[in-house]
Amino acid sequence: MTVTLADVAARAQVSPATVSRVLNGNYPVAAATRERVLRAVDELDYVLNGPASALAAATSDLVGILVNDIADPFFGIMAGAIQAEIGGPGGRAGGERLAVVCNTGGSPERELTYLTLLQRQRAAAVVLTGGAVEDAPHVAAVAAKLRRLTEAGTRVVLCGRPPVPDTEAVALTFGNRDGARELTDHLIGLGHRRLGYIAGPQERTTTRHRLEGHRAALSAAGIEADPQWTVHGRYDRRSGYEATKELLRREPSLTAVVAANDTVALGACAALRESGLRIPQDVSVVGFDDLPFSADAVPSLTTVRLPLAEAGARAGRIATGREEPPPGRLATVPGELMVRESSGLPRA
Amino acid sequence: MTVTLADVAARAQVSPATVSRVLNGNYPVAAATRERVLRAVDELDYVLNGPASALAAATSDLVGILVNDIADPFFGIMAGAIQAEIGGPGGRAGGERLAVVCNTGGSPERELTYLTLLQRQRAAAVVLTGGAVEDAPHVAAVAAKLRRLTEAGTRVVLCGRPPVPDTEAVALTFGNRDGARELTDHLIGLGHRRLGYIAGPQERTTTRHRLEGHRAALSAAGIEADPQWTVHGRYDRRSGYEATKELLRREPSLTAVVAANDTVALGACAALRESGLRIPQDVSVVGFDDLPFSADAVPSLTTVRLPLAEAGARAGRIATGREEPPPGRLATVPGELMVRESSGLPRA
DNA sequence: CTGTTAGCGCTTTCAG
DNA sequence: CTGAAAGCGCTAACAG
Numbered sequence: 001m002t003v004t005l006a007d008v009a010a011r012a013q014v015s016p017a018t019v020s021r022v023l024n025g026n027y028p029v030a031a032a033t034r035e036r037v038l039r040a041v042d043e044l045d046y047v048l049n050g051p052a053s054a055l056a057a058a059t060s061d062l063v064g065i066l067v068n069d070i071a072d073p074f075f076g077i078m079a080g081a082i083q084a085e086i087g088g089p090g091g092r093a094g095g096e097r098l099a100v101v102c103n104t105g106g107s108p109e110r111e112l113t114y115l116t117l118l119q120r121q122r123a124a125a126v127v128l129t130g131g132a133v134e135d136a137p138h139v140a141a142v143a144a145k146l147r148r149l150t151e152a153g154t155r156v157v158l159c160g161r162p163p164v165p166d167t168e169a170v171a172l173t174f175g176n177r178d179g180a181r182e183l184t185d186h187l188i189g190l191g192h193r194r195l196g197y198i199a200g201p202q203e204r205t206t207t208r209h210r211l212e213g214h215r216a217a218l219s220a221a222g223i224e225a226d227p228q229w230t231v232h233g234r235y236d237r238r239s240g241y242e243a244t245k246e247l248l249r250r251e252p253s254l255t256a257v258v259a260a261n262d263t264v265a266l267g268a269c270a271a272l273r274e275s276g277l278r279i280p281q282d283v284s285v286v287g288f289d290d291l292p293f294s295a296d297a298v299p300s301l302t303t304v305r306l307p308l309a310e311a312g313a314r315a316g317r318i319a320t321g322r323e324e325p326p327p328g329r330l331a332t333v334p335g336e337l338m339v340r341e342s343s344g345l346p347r348a
Numbered sequence: 349m350t351v352t353l354a355d356v357a358a359r360a361q362v363s364p365a366t367v368s369r370v371l372n373g374n375y376p377v378a379a380a381t382r383e384r385v386l387r388a389v390d391e392l393d394y395v396l397n398g399p400a401s402a403l404a405a406a407t408s409d410l411v412g413i414l415v416n417d418i419a420d421p422f423f424g425i426m427a428g429a430i431q432a433e434i435g436g437p438g439g440r441a442g443g444e445r446l447a448v449v450c451n452t453g454g455s456p457e458r459e460l461t462y463l464t465l466l467q468r469q470r471a472a473a474v475v476l477t478g479g480a481v482e483d484a485p486h487v488a489a490v491a492a493k494l495r496r497l498t499e500a501g502t503r504v505v506l507c508g509r510p511p512v513p514d515t516e517a518v519a520l521t522f523g524n525r526d527g528a529r530e531l532t533d534h535l536i537g538l539g540h541r542r543l544g545y546i547a548g549p550q551e552r553t554t555t556r557h558r559l560e561g562h563r564a565a566l567s568a569a570g571i572e573a574d575p576q577w578t579v580h581g582r583y584d585r586r587s588g589y590e591a592t593k594e595l596l597r598r599e600p601s602l603t604a605v606v607a608a609n610d611t612v613a614l615g616a617c618a619a620l621r622e623s624g625l626r627i628p629q630d631v632s633v634v635g636f637d638d639l640p641f642s643a644d645a646v647p648s649l650t651t652v653r654l655p656l657a658e659a660g661a662r663a664g665r666i667a668t669g670r671e672e673p674p675p676g677r678l679a680t681v682p683g684e685l686m687v688r689e690s691s692g693l694p695r696a
Numbered sequence: 697c698t699g700t701t702a703g704c705g706c707t708t709t710c711a712g
Numbered sequence: 713c714t715g716a717a718a719g720c721g722c723t724a725a726c727a728g
Binding site for chain 2: 002045047048049050051052053054055060062069070071072073076077079080083084096098099100101102103113114116117118119120121122148152237266267269270273292293296297298
């Protein structure tokens with residue numbers, strides 16, 4: 001029924017082994033023979049059986065990409081960049097690799113399940129993107145999984161995620177803490193003293209690091225942070241909206257709102273506007289990430305630019321062995337403060 | 349070295365076949381036996397070899413999702429919804445399926461290459477999202493590929509993409525034409541007579557359908573469309589910005605700009621603002637898709653809401669056989685006009 | 697309900 | 713440079 005490598009061999013009058021060698025291009029084959037084989041492949045419209053080769057070779061050409069939310073451009077941009085670099089179609093270079101994008105929805109269990117699934121597929125590499133959940137048992141479970149994957153020959157890269165101790169995983173982390181600190185320093189520099197903070201979900205590294213940066217800036221300036229001025233939420237627009245309403249209720253005199261990320265900042269802007277407050281005349285708003293829409297927002301958003309695409313591309317290259325891992329298997333990708341219209345002097 | 353099913357069988361004192369049956373849950377097995385097997389699996393930390401089962405069973409648990417641009421929420425939302433429904437982790441129901449998201453970048457060749465790769469992997473199903481390229485040879489090539497995939501047992505679903513004749517592919521198409529028509533009707537109803545149109549890339553079905561709807565509305569109202577008032581671009585913000593500048597140059601008296609989609613509309617807004625024009629007092633702007641940011645834009649965007657998540661979810665269910673395909677293997681998913689702040693009466 | 701027996705289609709030593 | 717042969721680890725009849 002379906003054409004197999006043996007059929008091609010027969011037609012080209014060579015052994016299956018030779019066909020395999022031609023197809024994989026990892027072994028010397030006479031030009032004339034190759035020619036003949038390629039023609040046969042074409043004539044029979046032959047397509048290699050992936051599972052069969054993966055079984056025989058004990059490795060597949062699948063690369064797993066774990067993301068929290070594929071509909072969020074933050075992850076979409078990284079995923080796209082990773083995929084472009086792993087050498088799939090168009091990316092050239094080596095066997096055509098297929099990116100398997102896995103949506104964890106931020107759930108630790110799903111993250112683990114996907115890792116197992118990827119292990120089952122004998123994935124060539126796995127890239128985990130975005131912040132990690134900090135729950136100790138989960139961290140341990142992930143570490144164990146990553147170790148197992150590495151043992152099985154799967155390369156593991158963390159992109160925008162802190163290193164996992166006791167593993168060989170290469171980590172490209174974002175300068176969340178420093179970026180957050182710069183952002184708050186910027187606001188303090190403008191004269192703000194009463195800053196609300198909308199944090200991400202409680203147990204995530206990204207949330208913690210950004211919050212730490214914020215607090216560091218405050219204490220360096222001798223400003224004591226009222227715990228009431230920090231609200232936790234999710235990394236979405238809705239959350240920013242609701243958290244801002246809550247902050248306004250708790251402390252109407254805030255002159256600035258620092259959001260967990262740009263999406264949250266947008267929600268914050270909506271809430272402020274709805275409350276009759278102008279940005280930045282009445283309240284300044286800053287975000288984080290510098291997603292494409294942030295520069296276009298009205299007012300345009302002051303934020304920290306994270307080189308998502310660059311980091312993803314690098315992660316993709318490391319995952320496919322086309323770039324050396326950084327020394328110590330760890331590199332920090334810094335963010336860059338982008339001062340735009342949404343931040344200004346505090347109101348009198 | 350690596351644990352195999354045989355090891356588990358030995359430890360559980362059953363035959364490999366029984367272990368397989370327990371793991372696949374597709375065959376009656378005594379509770380006690382199952383129990384024993386499961387324990388052995390746990391103790392040995394066994395993970396099924398995906399390629400091996402795919403080879404033996406002649407089908408894998410991979411589901412391919414083709415998107416034009418994974419960083420674009422339009423595709424991200426659909427991909428996320430599809431993935432949530434195919435029964436991967438968390439989605440429960442049947443074997444854990446893995447979504448393989450393939451970024452074609454809108455390139456016909458890559459689309460074909462990915463389809464081949466998916467065929468190679470013996471994917472259980474393939475979902476193609478978004479508009480198709482209309483080049484005849486390419487359409488024929490895609491049709492041939494889809495036929496081959498279907499023959500090999502891969503279910504093919506088109507989501508937000510017109511049907512492919514002579515294939516068994518199930519198509520869920522969007523009401524692009526009708527939506528576009530409603531949108532332009534809305535503007536005409538407000539009194540607009542001089543409408544600029546920023547179309548998507550020339551050779552795509554989505555572009556054509558939306559443009560047709562627009563033109564239909566115009567001619568129904570007896571307005572003759574100046575070809576100069578239509579500009580083609582890409583489906584991105586930059587394109588909307590540039591196209592708007594160009595439109596303004598060609599015809600400063602336009603009172604409305606109809607954009608290919610919301611992202612383009614945002615670019616258009618930026619260009620208008622930069623030119624000192626107010627929205628909607630001087631120029632009305634409308635988009636298409638109703639992406640999450642559209643309601644939050646300032647001014648909020650009048651657009652056509654496409655139920656991306658719902659359509660994706662349905663596509664996912666059909667792809668995994670959990671929902672019957674619509675009669676005639678074709679269903680149209682209508683859009684819904686969302687009138688918001690960016691459209692208003694034309695200036696005097 | 698469970699075991700036995702063949703492969704699935706490819707890669708990879710090992711010879712030549 | 714090419715062929716022969718031995719599996720890779722699992723599933724799926726087929727018996728029992």
